[in-house]
Amino acid sequence: MKMTTIRNDRYQQDDVLSAIQSAGSVLLFGHVNPDGDTLGSVLALKLRLERMGKRVQAMVDGFVPGYLAFLPGAESVMNAEAVTEAFELAVAVDVASSDRLGKCEALFTAAEKTAVIDHHGTNVGYAHINMIDEHASATAILLYRLFAQMDLPMTQEEAICLYTALSTDTGNFIYDSTNAESFAMMGGLMEAGLPLAEYSRMLFRQKELLHVRLLAETLPSLRVTGNGRIAGLCLTLEQMQRAGANGGHAEGIVNYAIDLEGVGMAYFAREVEPGKVKVSLRALQPFAVDQVAAKFGGGGHKLAAGLTLVMPMEEVIRTVEAELEAVL
Numbered sequence: 001m002k003m004t005t006i007r008n009d010r011y012q013q014d015d016v017l018s019a020i021q022s023a024g025s026v027l028l029f030g031h032v033n034p035d036g037d038t039l040g041s042v043l044a045l046k047l048r049l050e051r052m053g054k055r056v057q058a059m060v061d062g063f064v065p066g067y068l069a070f071l072p073g074a075e076s077v078m079n080a081e082a083v084t085e086a087f088e089l090a091v092a093v094d095v096a097s098s099d100r101l102g103k104c105e106a107l108f109t110a111a112e113k114t115a116v117i118d119h120h121g122t123n124v125g126y127a128h129i130n131m132i133d134e135h136a137s138a139t140a141i142l143l144y145r146l147f148a149q150m151d152l153p154m155t156q157e158e159a160i161c162l163y164t165a166l167s168t169d170t171g172n173f174i175y176d177s178t179n180a181e182s183f184a185m186m187g188g189l190m191e192a193g194l195p196l197a198e199y200s201r202m203l204f205r206q207k208e209l210l211h212v213r214l215l216a217e218t219l220p221s222l223r224v225t226g227n228g229r230i231a232g233l234c235l236t237l238e239q240m241q242r243a244g245a246n247g248g249h250a251e252g253i254v255n256y257a258i259d260l261e262g263v264g265m266a267y268f269a270r271e272v273e274p275g276k277v278k279v280s281l282r283a284l285q286p287f288a289v290d291q292v293a294a295k296f297g298g299g300g301h302k303l304a305a306g307l308t309l310v311m312p313m314e315e316v317i318r319t320v321e322a323e324l325e326a327v328l
């Protein structure tokens with residue numbers, strides 16, 4: 001099903017490499033709402049270019065999320081307003097389209113020479129030079145390919161950045177996008193001294209106290225319907241306030257419903273304002289929830305989608321469960 005050919009017109013690895021090597025100063029860009037792949041890849045490249053004696057600045061529209069604050073160089077990431085000097089080359093990393101640069105877009109497009117390093121299939125190749133491979137499980141894979149062509153051994157800090165990028169974009173190596181190259185790269189990162197146990201714990205095991213408190217508020221609401229195929233969880237604004245938590249602390253709670261044995265579709269309904277409920281939907285193949293979300297003006301993918309309903313919680317539960325049962 002997957003295409004195995006790389007479109008040469010937008011996979012210019014040698015050109016990207018020589019542009020990077022010949023530039024004396026480089027601006028690196030991540031995407032808005034930065035995630036592990038964009039930040040880890042940007043910071044790995046920044047560390048390497050600095051070792052090569054270049055002037056480098058990493059830019060992103062938005063803040064480094066708390067769970068990625070440990071990344072080497074995270075504190076050096078700047079917002080668009082901060083740059084005044086000129087740079088020879090601008091590189092967008094893991095940025096699927098130029099509008100995903102957010103407030104940094106103008107700064108990127110104004111550069112004399114631009115490059116894109118990315119793994120999104122929808123990327124049209126909006127830079128002068130493009131290195132796009134949608135079969136790569138993370139943009140970090142493309143960085144690793146570039147690094148392999150350079151005459152420098154990988155440092156532990158670079159390995160930590162690239163590991164963070166690859167592991168977060170593959171859901172800790174369980175998504176469909178995970179492939180042999182992901183593990184080949186991990187071999188190289190281990191050889192570079194990656195402290196795997198320490199960093200995997202930090203990224204995938206460690207939880208914030210408020211997240212666990214919120215989970216404790218949420219789990220008693222568990223409902224299983226549709227002959228055991230549908231599971232749901234809900235959380236009221238009052239419970240959120242009682243736990244002293246915010247929306248970020250509710251991240252991942254929907255997984256407790258979809259991970260129940262026998263369940264094929266799940267929802268997590270969270271009241272965000274009085275009478276306004278955000279619903280996260282999940283499905284396992286062969287089920288799909290994107291149409292359910294679209295019916296109520298929401299969106300997303302087949303297996304993960306979301307919508308917002310303005311109605312009391314009891315009505316939300318009734319409505320969502322009826323829709324999911326219709327899918328069964």
Ligand SMILES: [Mn+2]
Pocket residue numbers: 037038094119138139169
């Ligand atoms: Mn990515």
